[in-house]
Amino acid sequence: MNLRPFPEWRQTRFTRRLTRSFTHWLVPLLIILVWQVAVSSGRLSTRILPAPTDVVEAGWRLLKSGELQRNMWVSFWRAMVGFAIGGSIGFAFGLANGLSRRSEAVFDSTLQMVRNIPHLALIPLVILWFGIDETAKIFLVALGVFFPIYINTQHGIRSVDPQLVEMGRIYGMTPWELFWRVILQGALPSIFVGVRFGLGIMWLTLIVAETIAASSGIGYMAMQAREFLLLDVVVLSILIYALLGKAADSAARLLERVCLAWHPAFQEP
Amino acid sequence: MSTTALRRQAPIVDFAPATPAAPAAAQPPGDSVHGLAIDVQGLRKSFGANPVLNGIDLHVAAGQFVAIVGRSGSGKSTLLRLLLGLEQPSAGTFSFADGAERIDNLRVARVMFQEPRLLPWASVIANVEVGLGADRKTAGSGDRALATLAAVELEEKRNAWPAVLSGGQKQRVSLARALVSRPRVLALDEPLGALDALTRISMQRLLERMWLDQGFTALLVTHDVAEAVTLADRVIVIDDGAIALDIRIELPRPRQRGSADVAALEGRILDKLFAGAESP
Ligand SMILES: Nc1ncnc2c1ncn2[C@@H]1O[C@H](COP(=O)(O)OP(=O)(O)OP(=O)(O)O)[C@@H](O)[C@H]1O
Ligand SMILES: [Mg+2]
Numbered sequence: 053m054n055l056r057p058f059p060e061w062r063q064t065r066f067t068r069r070l071t072r073s074f075t076h077w078l079v080p081l082l083i084i085l086v087w088q089v090a091v092s093s094g095r096l097s098t099r100i101l102p103a104p105t106d107v108v109e110a111g112w113r114l115l116k117s118g119e120l121q122r123n124m125w126v127s128f129w130r131a132m133v134g135f136a137i138g139g140s141i142g143f144a145f146g147l148a149n150g151l152s153r154r155s156e157a158v159f160d161s162t163l164q165m166v167r168n169i170p171h172l173a174l175i176p177l178v179i180l181w182f183g184i185d186e187t188a189k190i191f192l193v194a195l196g197v198f199f200p201i202y203i204n205t206q207h208g209i210r211s212v213d214p215q216l217v218e219m220g221r222i223y224g225m226t227p228w229e230l231f232w233r234v235i236l237q238g239a240l241p242s243i244f245v246g247v248r249f250g251l252g253i254m255w256l257t258l259i260v261a262e263t264i265a266a267s268s269g270i271g272y273m274a275m276q277a278r279e280f281l282l283l284d285v286v287v288l289s290i291l292i293y294a295l296l297g298k299a300a301d302s303a304a305r306l307l308e309r310v311c312l313a314w315h316p317a318f319q320e321p
Numbered sequence: 322m323s324t325t326a327l328r329r330q331a332p333i334v335d336f337a338p339a340t341p342a343a344p345a346a347a348q349p350p351g352d353s354v355h356g357l358a359i360d361v362q363g364l365r366k367s368f369g370a371n372p373v374l375n376g377i378d379l380h381v382a383a384g385q386f387v388a389i390v391g392r393s394g395s396g397k398s399t400l401l402r403l404l405l406g407l408e409q410p411s412a413g414t415f416s417f418a419d420g421a422e423r424i425d426n427l428r429v430a431r432v433m434f435q436e437p438r439l440l441p442w443a444s445v446i447a448n449v450e451v452g453l454g455a456d457r458k459t460a461g462s463g464d465r466a467l468a469t470l471a472a473v474e475l476e477e478k479r480n481a482w483p484a485v486l487s488g489g490q491k492q493r494v495s496l497a498r499a500l501v502s503r504p505r506v507l508a509l510d511e512p513l514g515a516l517d518a519l520t521r522i523s524m525q526r527l528l529e530r531m532w533l534d535q536g537f538t539a540l541l542v543t544h545d546v547a548e549a550v551t552l553a554d555r556v557i558v559i560d561d562g563a564i565a566l567d568i569r570i571e572l573p574r575p576r577q578r579g580s581a582d583v584a585a586l587e588g589r590i591l592d593k594l595f596a597g598a599e600s601p
Contacts, residue, residue, distance in 0.1 A: 219438040222405065223498075224428055224454040237442045314442040314482045 102284040107291065110284035119273070124292065127258060127269040130186065131296075134193025135254050139247070142198040146205025146246075150239070151231075156206075163202065171195045172260055184265040189258065196257040197250040204246025208239030241315060244308045251304055255297045270296075356384035356538030357417040357424055357505045359404070364413035366399055373399050375562035376413065381555075383419070386532055386539040388549035391559035392594060397542040400559070401508045404540070405432055417506065424505075428454070431504035435511040437491035439483040445494050446470060446479040452498035469501040470494075472534075473527060489520035493527070500531055507532075509541045513548070521545075522578070525552055529574070546594070550586045551576045558593050566593045 084104050090096040091103035098106070114120035145163065149156040171192060182188035212235050220230045262271025270289050277285035312318050359381040366374040373396040381387050389397050402408045404415060417424040431452070439448045449466045450457050470476050473493040483491060492512060499507060509528075513521045529552055532539050543549050549556045550570055558566035568589070572582050 215434070215436060215438050216440065218407070219434075220451075222407070222432055223451050225451075233443075234440065237440070240442075312442075314484065316484045319482070319484065 098283070102287055106284045107287050110282070110288050114273075114285070114288070123268060123270050123273045124296075127262065127271070128296065130189045130262075130269065131193060131254050131258050131300075134190045134258070135197050135250065137190065138194030138197035139201050139250060141194070142201030142246075142250075143205050143243075146202045146243075147209065149202075150206040150209025151235070160206075163199075167199050167203075172257065175261065175264060179265050184267060188265060189261045189269075192261050193254050193257045196253040200249035200253060201243070201246040204242045204249070205239065208242025208246075209235060211242065212238035241312055244304070244312065248301060248304050248308075251300045252297070255293060255300070259293055354384040355503070355505060355536035357419055357429060358383040359415065359417055359506065359538060359540075361404075361415040362413055364400070364403060364415055365411045366396070366403060366408065367411050373562055374403075377559075377562075377564060379557070379564065381538060381540070384536050384538055386541070386552060386554045388541045388543055388553035388556045389559060390543060390546055390549050390556060390590065390594065391565075393544075395559045396562050397559055398510050401432070401510050401540060401542060404506075405430055405508055419505075429504060430506040430508060431499040431502065432508040432510065433492075433495055433499045433512040435514045437483070437488075437495040439491060439494055439498075441483050444480050444482065445475065445486070448483065448494055449497045449501050452501040454502060456502065466497075466501055469497045472500075472531065473497045487520075489516050489524060492516065492524060496524075496527070496531070500535065500537075503535060504537055506538045506540070509539065509543075511542055511544060514544060521548070526575075528552065533574075546587050546590050547578060547583065549590070550583050551578055556586075556590060558590060560594075566590065 087096075087101070088104045091098060091101065102110075111120065145159060149160055174195070175192070178188045178191055182191065216234050216238065217230065220234045225233065258269075259271050262269040263275050266272040270292055274286050274289035277283075277289070309318050359379070361377055361379040361381075364374055364377040364379075365372070377400060389400065391397050399408065403410050417429060439445075440451065443451070446466055449470050450462065452469075453462050453466065456462055467476065467479065470479055473496055475490060475493055475497070478486065478490065478494075483494065486494065496512070512528075513524050516524060525548060528539075539553075541549070541552065546556075550572075553570055555567070555569050557564055568586070570586060572586075576583060
């Protein structure tokens, strides 16, 4: 059987990408279809799961009232600010402790001890400190994001090939050049691992914090809907979290592919 | 045929040049020699309580090609690293000189290692430009990098990532990087050790050509005695941290691998190496 009836048509890069992204979405689409059929046919009670069409309808309703955009924006803003703060501090400590043994001796063991406290366990304390305003959520997100970025930055810098560093010295690179052209570039793959881990933790922290202590945001919207038994809004909120998480991860991957174009793992075939 | 089979036969594999000979450059190049003379006196190095070099005395003439052979762990790399300022000697001195003038700047020396040590995140041409150091931003430096890349026959790969190059190509980029600043001393620490026999022979030719062209002083550490004899003006055997043998190779260039003269010298050096191995 000939599986490739139009070989020259199939070969263009655009169509290959199109086919690939369609393949990625095949299973999710199938699941939604089965879900819709199960609910419409009455096999699955709407008290357990609303139909996809109901969820879309709820989304449309909230979009028109402006509630959806407002809550999404609030959640997005919290996530980004928390990530920026926690990520920068983690990156700074990772650089310092990766580059300097003395800095590591002073800070590392303390940071490792703090790391063993699950940051979500601090929620009651954080509520007592900051109440349920923005600071509380941003603090928790920043704390959660700090560790993966710190650890992976430090690890990345430590694992830079010392032979390359020696080569840089022999060829008369200044300390700044050595840092910028050799050490940081060598640490970048590991830093990206930290960023992607951090993004996962960022959404998780935000979901928990918003459902427990918030007066706005997607998590708050879900908790409100639960009070009024609006199952479709609850499901909508969950899906929005999933989409936001996916979008953040895709952005990180895109950035990774651009910055690590030299890496054998990212070479176009 | 596997590469290991080739490697074993390395000394007798040769491609006789189609034309009788390249310009007969039997003597080291040029009238005004670009390379520096090296003077080493009583150089010692120990790591902790472990003595590695026990007093090396050596005078290398400007532009000379010196091969250094010796058993593994005899201190060859340590000697090179001392001369490059990568290690501090425990005792003794060394200096570079241009005629009567003493040169203290170690930047005049470049090195090539067994591993190419290219920056994986920089294109081939950017890697060659690393060799220009601070001159990278001066006018015409880009042309120089490109010309050097052309000399190692990798011009068409200038925008490629190092990851896509073969082992031999990577070493050629590494050679271009070492030579782009026209160094006056080039130290080579088993630069061809990881290559297959055929690539190694063509790299040896390239190395010889570049040396004849540029006239730097070359210090080549190698395990391959045949390579030492085909390339060098002088072969030094290091044993027990001291120079055990120092012979001049006065065969005309280009030299034929496997010719009787080369084989005879090779035998002499190997005898010395084995003698060292048997007397503890
Ligand atoms: N940085 C170091 N610290 C401690 N010992 C070292 C160091 N560098 C080299 N040595 C020791 O010095 C001795 C000589 O090492 P060197 O690398 O110079 O040998 P070599 O002749 O180059 O060997 P090979 O042919 O295997 O490369 C070895 O015993 C080695 O263990
Ligand atoms: Mg060595």
